[in-house]
Amino acid sequence: MPAQPTLSEVIAALDTLWPRDRAEQWDAVGTVCGDVSDPQARVSRVLFAVDPVQQVADEAVAKGAELLVTHHPLYLRGTTTVAADTFKGRVVHTLIRNGVALHVAHTNADTADPGVSDALAGALGLRVLRPLVPDPTDPAGRRGLGRICELERPLPLGDLLERAAAALPVTAQGLRAAGDPAMPVATIAVCGGSGDSLFETVRAAGVDAYLTADLRHHPASEAREHSPLALLDAAHFATEWPWCEQAAAQLDAVAEREGWDLRTEVSRTVTDPWTAHAPSLPQESPLSRAATAQQTAPTDHDLTPGAPN
Numbered sequence: 192m193p194a195q196p197t198l199s200e201v202i203a204a205l206d207t208l209w210p211r212d213r214a215e216q217w218d219a220v221g222t223v224c225g226d227v228s229d230p231q232a233r234v235s236r237v238l239f240a241v242d243p244v245q246q247v248a249d250e251a252v253a254k255g256a257e258l259l260v261t262h263h264p265l266y267l268r269g270t271t272t273v274a275a276d277t278f279k280g281r282v283v284h285t286l287i288r289n290g291v292a293l294h295v296a297h298t299n300a301d302t303a304d305p306g307v308s309d310a311l312a313g314a315l316g317l318r319v320l321r322p323l324v325p326d327p328t329d330p331a332g333r334r335g336l337g338r339i340c341e342l343e344r345p346l347p348l349g350d351l352l353e354r355a356a357a358a359l360p361v362t363a364q365g366l367r368a369a370g371d372p373a374m375p376v377a378t379i380a381v382c383g384g385s386g387d388s389l390f391e392t393v394r395a396a397g398v399d400a401y402l403t404a405d406l407r408h409h410p411a412s413e414a415r416e417h418s419p420l421a422l423l424d425a426a427h428f429a430t431e432w433p434w435c436e437q438a439a440a441q442l443d444a445v446a447e448r449e450g451w452d453l454r455t456e457v458s459r460t461v462t463d464p465w466t467a468h469a470p471s472l473p474q475e476s477p478l479s480r481a482a483t484a485q486q487t488a489p490t491d492h493d494l495t496p497g498a499p500n
């Protein structure tokens with residue numbers, strides 16, 4: 192007869208999947224709220240999500256979850272208040288008042304085996320070869336940041352872009368790419384979340400393309416000047432959401448093994464902060480207007496470039 196596990200039993204299982212001591216020094220992982228010392232606290236439902244925002248906390252309550260597991264921390268830098276008139280404090284109050292615990296697996300989930308980038312690679316149908324930045328403490332060489340992958344057969348960059356856009360959750364940004372759309376891609380590095388600090392490692396790996404999120408002007412521009420490496424840039428949320436499904440399946444497997452009466456669910460709430468996107472209109476562009484004006488008459492209007500950063 193399957194029995195509902197206690198909160199502390201489920202948290203212990205999460206700590207086995209994503210040990211807290213494997214998180215980066217600056218990170219804040221583990222249990223944020225929840226009475227883990229209460230032997231009566233039982234868990235029947237667990238909700239997985241990327242961001243511990245109010246909408247997700249409300250969703251956990253509405254779904255009757257006693258535990259919310261998120262990838263991003265609620266408090267990364269510490270606080271002096273959880274008053275409900277602060278937006279994070281309100282999340283804490285919503286959760287505690289409704290008996291929902293919050294647990295975070297962040298950089299310890301990024302580098303896990305399987306980790307965030309395995310889930311991203313899996314969503315795109317890529318075959319994972321090895322970590323992009325291997326964790327030196329893993330003798331098996333499977334843990335680490337990012338993944339180097341290969342496609343089952345080379346695809347033109349344009350087709351890979353379409354495939355990635357179809358495979359990842361819908362966001363306002365969609366996907367953008369840098370590189371010749373006809374360029375064949377056979378190998379690709381992927382990194383869920385912000386990956387623009389890894390360009391040097393990606394170049395050293397000798398892959399054809401790099402898929403990550405939050406690519407900024409200067410790192411991306413310099414990477415493109417450096418080598419023909421193609422870039423694919425997705426919304427941060429979209430690159431990490433596949434982990435939620437992978438993580439829920441991992442906890443399902445533990446529940447099955449332990450004989451727990453436990454249901455997992457993955458939030459489908461899009462918590463990407465961007466909500467709209469307007470494609471550029473080539474005919475309306477000031478660049479085409481300037482070209483037309485230059486053809487007719489010289490202008491003393493001086494284009495002032497913005498600050499470099």
Ligand SMILES: [Zn+2]
Pocket residue numbers: 263383384385427431
């Ligand atoms: Zn992230």
